[in-house]
Amino acid sequence: MTNRRQFLAYGAAAAAATGLSSKFSFAADALKVTPPFKISLAEWSLHRTLRDESKGLTNLDFPRVSKEEFGIDAIEYVNQFFKDKAHDEKYLTELKQRCEDQGVKSLLIMCDGEGALGDPDTDKREQAVKNHHKWVDAAKFLGCHSIRVNAQSRGSYEEQMKLASDGLRKLSEYAKPHGLNVIVENHGGLSSNGAWLAGTIAKTEMDNCGTLPDFGNFYIRRGKDPEKYDRYKGVEELMPFAKAVSAKAHDFDEKGNEVHTDFFKMMGIVLAHGYHGYVGIEYEGGKVSEYEGIKKTKELLDRVAERIAQG
Template identity: 45%
Template sequence: MTLSRRHLLSSLLAAPLAGLAAPAPGRFKVSLAEWSIHKAIQQGKLTNLDFPRIAKENNCEGLEFVNTLWGSPTAGYIARLKRRMADTGTKPVLIMVDDEGMMGHSDKAQRMKAVKNHHKWVDAAAEVGCHSIRTNMYPEKQPTTPAEIEAFLGYCAESFTALCGYAKTAGINIIIENHGGISSNPDVVLSLMKKVSLPNFGTLPDFGNFPTEIDRYAAVTKLMTYAKGASFKCHFDGPNNTEEVYDIPKMLKVVEASKYSGYIGIEFEGSKLDELEGIKLGRKALLDYGV
């Protein structure tokens, strides 16, 4: 074999590997979003206390809890949950908080009540050892005009500033997920980040929660600026259990190109596969990328 042919062959063999260069070692860790097993929990097959074991069995170190899947967050219940984490060597990351009121409600009394409703989850997150709670910037009616959006941002800025103030004393971050409606508009979320402008306020970019007209790669790029987490939403509903909502390696490169380091949370939400099968495919996708 001549030198030129040998060089050409080695280049061809190296090219695919170069395209799959792994992120810097230790930069990212893997967590599991509890919503990935919400059907099993709601059907009574599993409970929140089983969640650490399920994460451990699927090679996920971190736990992203969902408040609506908990038992009553009493002191004894939290103590049992902490023992389960200690026994499995898993680590709490965040609690996703739903059904606690509208932080963007136009009525001040309603949104301040929502702020207070979140206090118990800030306390629970601190007790368990999480760094954040994920909240929603929901209004009672979706704003559409520039004036309506600006008013809505003012409501949200007031309520989230208040909640961040409470959370600061507990060492907890308040983070916003693109979670449907106006919250899936990255420019609106960024505007809120700038209005509140507090160190314990940030984003949880979800790779899947965007309407079709939005470029999700560009949107996640924007949201990663304030990221304190990253939600790897996956479905695997395509042919041969492929992901057809977006290109997984391309999206992971968006995360890698940001300044973020920390947990990437697998959140399986497919309709074809069993939940545990979907989690395993999600974990494999991250392993294939080097995470």
């Protein structure tokens, strides 16, 4: 049976899907005074630099680099860059202080490597939920609004939806008293099927369980027989549940546009759903340096915002 939240969410998605260009124009008229969205920086954009010990950059430097190098005052962490620090209050206090010194806001922690929240084995699924508890606690300490998790599972389409929604619901129940959201990114497998992930989130029936639509992670299967999902359709389907958005970028043309994703079209979809929060830069390309790629992505998002403001 379709619950009220699911009905409203899909109703909004259906409305947004019709007349998208006119809605984009409407958004432009309505947002001439206030910025249509805010820009944040995902730590994964610097993953090569952070892994290169010769660069001398660590997770503790992330707030400073974000502010000083790119003028971005909101950040999204990746847990693997401080994997053993979730319970280290001294470390987290230092990180929080560095954010405060720079005037930088901590938004979320992207969590990987903590087990499959949709594991068919009940004990393993329960353990995966518990493994994420420490990141909820760390996110709360740092002042974040969410942790980003994955929805790995195995089995049929319906079985995976049932299993993943169970793990996500239990984790969301833990996070709710802390005032934290549990958000899922399209990140491979069925999670890159927008309809499946939207249905899985709706099935949790938890208002603090949502999505983090990523512009580029729509490979359901890679390898010799790859299966891709339409990125625009996928973001359209995920936006009714979105509590954050990830602007994935790889390559740019001579005009500074991302060659794989039409950012103007994609941000039209995002704004048509009434989302005006943070859009996180996540540069993953290799043709230019990470620093240059971040700057190019920010320049592109700034141009999108400017065009909307101009109507």
